[in-house]
């Protein structure tokens with residue numbers, strides 16, 4: 022059986038504890054495997070790893086504003102399967118769907134589980150399993166092959182995350198126990214309630230109903246002479262589940278900046294979805310209060326801001342996302358970093374979703390219209406060499 026090389030090694034001036042009590046005037050960078058859970062070394066630099074002068078080449082940090090995304094030409098039927106592609110690889114497809122009108126047909130994704138995040142709006146979900154009323158901040162996990170439709174009650178903005186050929190599962194909570202992060206009892210499933218029975222019995226139930234099925238990323242349509250959402254009962258272990266970020270109770274430490282992986286909400290074989298929820302900041306004077314610099318060489322990272330101001334990024338608003346490809350350094354922006362040293366926030370109120378992808382991600386060609394092209398140059402302005410140390414800034 023293969024074994025990693027794990028000789029404890031040390032050179033020069035280094036902290037005894039990662040992410041805390043950095044040598045004065047240094048920036049910490051993590052070089053690691055397996056995201057944040059494998060072997061790692063922490064480097065202590067005199068300059069910020071993101072304090073570059075110029076950027077050249079095809080790979081670079083990117084930022085996009087989905088509020089500016091034009092979805093008018095996204096399809097003929099107000100169908101989520103026609104929603105414009107934002108980014109994809111062979112194991113994930115991310116789409117952005119903005120809708121105001123109720124669907125008059127059903128959608129069924131046979132290519133993989135679909136994880137919906139409702140960024141704005143709300144409405145009624147009707148599916149094979151029953152009815153759920155959705156609100157902003159909801160994740161809705163639809164098992165592969167579930168037929169569903171959405172009736173928004175207000176203008177809605179949804180992210181659709183397809184686990185292509187895969188399924189979403191929950192992470193192992195390990196020492197924290199089964200009820201940490203969120204109690205499984207907070208997961209809601211669709212109900213065969215009065216609304217569901219009502220849509221079986223109203224006038225529309227006897228008209229023709231189309232079921233649009235996506236398989237191998239092509240859409241085919243089945244037409245029934247009746248409403249296919251006609252279940253009178255079901256039993257089993259597989260069903261859509263709803264989780265709102267407000268029911269997530271993030272793990273944290275007053276003395277240690279926990280890595281993003283501690284906020285993992287859903288996992289597939291090749292993707293992790295993390296949710297950053299409101300939480301108090303670290304209080305130990307020596308503890309990092311923003312992420313350490315790193316290049317996340319094993320994963321491409323996509324961070325979507327749902328609400329608030331993201332604690333380590335400057336100039337990012339709700340509805341925007343950043344894309345940081347594996348292999349290129351990133352870390353806290355200069356203003357956020359300086360604030361963490363001089364006047365650290367005591368609480369973080371933002372809500373954000375991080376999608377970590379084990380395989381290289383392609384941003385969809387149409388996304389250039391809503392790209393903030395200056396993002397790669399947005400890290401100017403760090404403190405100069407040795408002019409800073411944790412807890413105070415030397416004038």
Ligand SMILES: [Fe+2]
Nearest residue numbers: 315317322351
């Ligand atoms: Fe990262």
